[in-house]
Amino acid sequence: MNIIRQIGIVSLINFRSIKLRLWRSLVIVVGMACVIGVLLSMLSLTEGMLTAYKNTGDPGRALVVSAGAQNEGNSAIARDKARIIMDAPGIAKAPDGSPMADPGINSGVPVVRLNGRPAYDNLRGFGPKGIMLRPEFHLVSGRMFRFGTRELIVGASAKTQFQGMNVGDKVILPDGEWPIVGSFTTGDLLDGQLIGDTETVMKAIRRPAYNSVLVRLSSLNAFDAFKGALTTNPALAVDPIRQSDWYKKISEGFSTFFNVVAYGIAVIMGVGALFGCLNTMYAAVAARGREIATLRAIGYGAFPVAVSVVLEAAALSVAGALIGAAIAWALYDGKMGSFNVSVFKLTVSPALIGMGVLWAVAVAVLGGVLPAIRAARRPVVEALRAT
């Protein structure tokens, strides 16, 4: 009899008898469900945030910030420098021949979360090319703000996190309140933010310089020419960066931190589940001692017996992981969440679930191997005699 067939038969016998060992088997299932449920619930935050950051960064656009700036708020680009930047080569041209470039402004704006806690949201400025640069921008309700007017529009997701973010609400800015006249969606981080006319916002919050300049590259390959022109210009001290790389860079810090916390907690829980798995599989092997000895006596090999033990552990463990993943998915997938100023959709992606299943297999292999070896090594005669 070949080994594969033996493994199949022995495993089948195991699985059919699982219901006799239901409670004991549930220890593995519940253990893994807890581990993977907690892990994926926590990672849904990082995954959602990373997706939002990734969607915001278009590799066909480049952002220019002042040299060394770690975020847009820390960057300042004077008006005369912005004009030099917008004249650089590599920038796509609008139908009227002007460069597809928009100097922007960014400011924190104090808001109140739905739970009453104080927080900050992001107020962004769009210039005349702001929308042309962002084909992903669509008005959802109300109207666009008028340039030169003290009006704002709000991202469609902001109201899921913050108070006073509906069309018709007012936002306190220096020298009086600004009405929100419309709501938009871009499908990325901007959905959680407020937008006004760059020049009018700058005047109100007394900022003489832009924070950054966003440009549409004439082609994906035009970035090097654009960057070269800016970095070799002695009049400028700026960092041009592909927008996708920019958002990747600023998402690295928090994603590392959250991943360390999530995986740290999951490893601790995983070790607990591993001991449970060992416990269950040792007991299962002991309970089936005579059955295993009988199989060995009629000619089944030690290896198929051992493999079948690991397979049983893996099946239970994966079942648990899937239950845990299903719970995390039901609780969090698609729910709106936020961290600091970022508003995004929590995500339990198929990739995350797959990773949870891999974890389950790893725990099952670690927790099944020792009991499997014991099962395979036990002398047949002794096992048959044992009561």
Place this chain on the structure above:
Amino acid sequence: MRYLPLIWSAVMRKPARTILTLLSVTVAFTLFGLMIGLNATFDEIAARARADRIFTNARFGGNGMPIAVAHQIAAIPGVKVVTAVSGIAGYVQDPKNQVFVAMVDSNLPKVFGDWGISQDLWDVVQKDRTGIVMSESQATRWHKKIGDTFTMVSKQMKRADGSSAWTFKVLAIGPDFQQNSNGYIFGNYDYIDKARPLADQGKIGEADLLANDPATSTELAARIDHAFANSATPLVTITEKLARAGNDFGGLDIKKITRGIALAGMFMVLFLTGNGIAESVRERFAEFATLKTIGFSSRAVTMLVVLEAALPCILGAALGVGIAAFLAGKIPALMPPGFGIPLPTMSPMVMLWAAISAFTVALLSAALPILRLTQMDIASALSGRT
């Protein structure tokens, strides 16, 4: 006490099962300790926050509040004392090494005396305009001792001569305090004010104050915001109590998350211990029948089972919280410098909750086996017919 040998022999009947159960419970309580310990730290920070302290910032612009606003706030009825704060945000040598120096006026110890800045210490710093005081953790981070020079670069805060380098002299090192796990650096407001371009002088970032009456500080904060709402410098004012409330980390409810994780860990071991004790009782059903036959009351048998279940739970809880305390001490070394997550503390409350959870898990896991034992028919159990 006389039951101890009985319990011991029951527990050691299958040493592998007992040890694996104990390890699993220990791990779950390690997690429990870290999570609930973090909660305890947030609670303590919230409890230590002073009800009469209020922070006022300009709604827009980091350092855009005219110092006149601080003076106007000082004149609002109910305000005891105001200190003006300006901040220099920048880095040391490399933009990765972010640092923040708070530049504060002479009222600092009156408003923040409980943060380790005594009047004597602040007098020392004020002797030299470029003087600063660093908390111990910041001094360690930048390898500074008293008398050293500390230089930082700030792109946002330019000096009158156009340079962005700010040089300070470390005149004092102060104690850290739990509310601010990042530590602090305080310098003289006068220095930054006179060193900036004329157009930027007289601008501050923050005005912090004490209220006369802690009970009405929330109302006072609202009053301050209201007074400036339609001005050129609208403010955002918050009491320290609200700022330090323990359920908020960038919008995440830390309490809910930590409790959820601790609960998941408990649920995991509940199944394990419950299954273990049920098997143990099932295997020894006839033995329990014997005990009853020789005169053990139902209550005594119940106690035996509960204690057998409780032993690994209590021991595991104690070990787990111990390991959590040890790990909590190691966390600062693992964190990137300047990362402001407070450390879990194993307060008496945490230990109490661990004990309560351990007993709950033990009682819940023993419940079903006990039910079976109380309903058992001794004769059939002895004959092995169950």
